[in-house]
Amino acid sequence: MSIIDCKELSRKIRLSLIDKIQKINDQYGEVPHLEIVQVGDHPSSVSYVKSIVKTCDELSVNLHISKFESDITEKELISELDKLNKEDSIHGIIIQFPLPNEFDQNKIANSISPLKDVDCVHSENLGKLFMGEPSVVPCTPKGIIRALKDSNVDFCGKEVVVVGSGRTVGKPVSQLLLIENATVTLCHLHTKSVKKHTLEADIIIAAAGKAGLISEDMVKDGVIIADAGINVIDGKVCGDVDFDNVSKKASLITPVPGGVGAMTNSMLIENLIELFEKIKLK
Amino acid sequence: MSIIDCKELSRKIRLSLIDKIQKINDQYGEVPHLEIVQVGDHPSSVSYVKSIVKTCDELSVNLHISKFESDITEKELISELDKLNKEDSIHGIIIQFPLPNEFDQNKIANSISPLKDVDCVHSENLGKLFMGEPSVVPCTPKGIIRALKDSNVDFCGKEVVVVGSGRTVGKPVSQLLLIENATVTLCHLHTKSVKKHTLEADIIIAAAGKAGLISEDMVKDGVIIADAGINVIDGKVCGDVDFDNVSKKASLITPVPGGVGAMTNSMLIENLIELFEKIKLK
Known part of the structure; x- marks a missing residue:
């Protein structure tokens, strides 16, 4: 089992962003x-x-x-x-x-x-994302895909189950996964058996906001998991995945804290730079 | 097994649309x-x-x-x-x-x-659809949902497999299904085993544009199927479903021709009336 160190990845991304911002400052003042x-x-x-x-x-x-x-x-x-x-x-x-x-x-x-629209909340930008041609990608879903790709995850043809159909993570990340040619199942509150789906999943994206939602018996050996849940239980921050037990079966997993949440702000500044450059090139 | 007579349903819808248009003419000239x-x-x-x-x-x-x-x-x-x-x-x-x-x-x-935008192709309208609050719904997906609902299909919590992730049918119908609280799996060209998914499906929406794609061995008894495929084989129009054999296992199925395609233009005029009314009420 390997834990994705999103903090370290985010640190590396920030170094390259600092470099870009310096160059922008040199060029545009x-x-x-x-x-x-x-x-x-x-x-x-x-x-x-x-x-x-x-x-x-x-x-x-x-x-x-x-x-x-x-x-x-x-x-x-x-x-x-x-x-x-x-x-x-x-x-x-x-x-x-x-x-x-x-x-x-x-x-x-x-x-x-x-x-x-730096976090892709405007309908027009969401529509472009939905059509598979995003002009800006929402920060947290972007961070999830980036973190997994940095660990050499190839999504093409993979069975991916997204748990949670919220507008901030579940829905947009599903679209990014489709762009990557994954087969995507979106589970939510009305899903009769989430377990039936997660047991078959090569990759699980947990984004329901419910601590302990994904337990050891719900995943197959070797599964890859990104946990975008942020919950506070007894004053302690945790994700949607029962990390201690599920991580024993996973081949790759993001922790909480220090997981995909650590990517969000880096993606925000990356998006800001993209918007800056588009405005300047107009 | 019951075949949804979309031609007859479409005829009924048109009668009510004619009535509406008459009333509009009376009111607005x-x-x-x-x-x-x-x-x-x-x-x-x-x-x-x-x-x-x-x-x-x-x-x-x-x-x-x-x-x-x-x-x-x-x-x-x-x-x-x-x-x-x-x-x-x-x-x-x-x-x-x-x-x-x-x-x-x-x-x-x-x-x-x-x-x-009477067929919902503008990014802004697609974005609203994607966020679950459509201001206009694309005609063919709208016709699919309408035809099934008219036969009392309840989507909530159902396992729905959409085969085909095109922008005209597969993608937008997936969003409509999510609005109906179905659990949705979107399969496409890169899906390793479509059969694995369709075998578990309560409802299948076929929208791949490939004749014979859904065969008898790929569905469970009692399945509900809407076939949005339109293919021409040896000069004969057929859908994506091997109708003769699959219909023996299905509890409810739309034929091709005379299926969901017969709904599209009725939905187009329904949308036109909605846009007319929104413009007049502005």
């Missing part, structure tokens, strides 16, 4: 600028924003947080996004979801310019 | 207008356009064909589409694919206004 849009103080947003701040600092890209009180109206927020869309010095925009309940999340996502 | 955009004379376009003309005639909706020679440039075609987008009297636009090879098919698809 500016570095990419990321704008975070945050409404209110949802705990998961607060901790994610913290981690982005740290990453931007480490990689020397410009960052600004547009922080709004939770009493901002939908109309006001859309008007603020419009200003950010028009601001030439901003190259990528990431909105912190979930927004307060009264907001139409899709409408807000579609108010970012598709050209500055 | 106009009927919905469909614009077909056709470049060159691809044989499949020619025959599809013929069938749309017949449908529009039967249902008394306005139809105009914008027909261009195959030497039109991409830029010229986009400019023509732009004119159609701006023309208030046009409510829905359908482009005949495939366009000649030198065209960027996605770029052309994205040149239709999403508000007039």
